[in-house]
Amino acid sequence: MCTGTFGVIAANAEGANTEVLVARVLLKADAAFSAKRYTQPQYNNAFDRYNAVLMIAPDNQHAKRGLQLILQRYIALANDELEFGSVHHALTFLAIIDENYSRELAAAASGRTGVFALTAEHNRAVAALRARVAKHQKVQPPQDFNDLLIKVYALDASALSAKNTKARQALEQIAARVANTDEAVLIHARNDKEGRWIYQTLNSATPTYRVRGDIRLAKKPAIHLLAPL
DSSP: OOHHHHHHHHHHHHHHHHHHHHHHHHHHHHHHHHTTOSSOSTTSSHHHHHHHHHHHOTTOHHHHHHHHHHHHHHHHHHHHHHHTTOHHHHHHHHHHHHHHHHHHHHHHHTTOOOTTOOOHHHHHHHHHHHHHHHHHHTTOOOOOTTOTTOOEEEOOHHHHHHTOHHHHHHHHHHHHHHHHHOOEEEEEESSHHHHHHHHHHHHHTOTTSOOOEEEEEOSSOEEEEEOOO
């Protein structure tokens, strides 16, 4: 058998293996979506799995459609919360959208086709949601750190930079909740120094309890509360 034939066989085998892997990951992604594990728990959710497929097969339409459906679900969930007057819950879903889709929405807004193939219609839906949230925020009560349905708390960037009382009080209230619920924290910080300060402040607020979690770099500071480790 000639060397060229070996090359063709190897290429075909590699392609077949890739197809099997993609199919397997898509199956898990669809299962996570059906179970409403859209972006949590970390690494075992529909968003991460659809994204993983696109890293292997960038043109996979099933994965792109899955990521679009996740976005649509969060928009619908946020709008539902606004109907019930729950601005904080709507903000939680909007924060998740911003965290996971901001780059793709920006691409769609400029007329470019991004990895997720979002459209101008997706952009309009998010813009409409943002406008509704802003309207409801005009009469916004303080953040409820004891509402167990709220899993994401945006942190005031200016207050964090100043390390002032406002920033410390918010972190102290989150730490008090975590000490009661044993939730883990995923700190979103703009840099390592800020992340370490947030973590130290959380632990200082609960001297008899050690807050457990991790730090991730992000443009918008926030604390995500996760299931106990």
